[in-house]
Amino acid sequence: MTDEKELIHRAQSGDTAAFRALVERSRLHVFRLAYDMTGNRHDAEDLSQDVFVKAYRSLHAFRGDAKWSTWLYRITMNACLDHRGAASRKPMNTHEPLNDEILPSQAHAGEVTPDRAAESRILGRHIDAALGRLSNRERAVFTLRHYHDLPLKEIASALEITEGSVKSYLFRALAHLQEDLSFYRNDPGMEHAS
Template sequence: MSERELLSRAQHGDKIAYGGLVKLHQDAIFGLVLRQVQDRLTAEELTQDVFVKAFRNLGSFRGDSKFSTWLYRIAVNVCYDYRGSSKARFKKEEVNIEPEPGVFLGRVDLGRRPDEEIATKEMAMAFQNCLDRLEPNYREAFLLRHQQGLSYDAIAEVLEISRSNAKVRVHRAREMILETMRKMGHDV
């Protein structure tokens, strides 16, 4: 069944169809939330909130944007509310920052030496550090662009800002990441 059909059925109260929509989008939303709150259990709770909230408001989804864009917007708002809550202030950051094999080097990978495994682990920790230090506005823009692969137009729609502002936020996030890396002694 297509996403459109699932959506139509879910809007008429079909929870099984809604389950199909959850399945389609749960990893993307979970990933976005997890990288923002840095705690797996909290991310699960918040992602669940996103989908419950989405179901509750499904009738008001008017199809002006993609369903995923609408979900991203809910997720961004849920994370925003969470950051303002007392729960967030007392939550210990406890994300596991083990590197993913082969994750670090991209298209310009020059080949990995055996000792690079350690370096990669260090890089994963450094990335975590960089992400933590980004202001939420820049972090969500960076994640929407690089983690979720959204276009600048889509980011603008999710964050309800102009396209140029979306672009500036992503660029600024990159700058901040490199600044943080420099402060940590990396030659970038």
């Protein structure tokens, strides 16, 4: 992407308009990754801005060895891990009722008939909670592969770990998610997996 390289070069020379163009291209990806890592929209909003401020201050360190997006993902991951370490480490608890919402077991039992939006919201909350119970690295690897479609090699580069470790974390993440979300699945492998 020559255009991107040109923008990076100009931004490194202090051209804020070029940096703005880079921000506008990447902001949604960065926000989504921050959201996937924190499970919280407001934290993701703050973190995504922090990421671009950090990126701006470190622009001189970007040599083009990695892709711009991979470099940004790396900064985002570090910011999210710092945030997760400094802020509450309490995982979301899906064993408690979700306020005014309906428990999936009730929905499945047919005691109430939630509309699709509510069901989807509950499922989303439980998926976020299951993601929240993964270790930092499992969550990072799964998120980058599943939601951001990054190849394993680029994930390894973004997280500065080996490709073998990426595969291992991905499998472990999937196994944990499968276990955590088993009550939502209705497939022939369920009884085998549990």
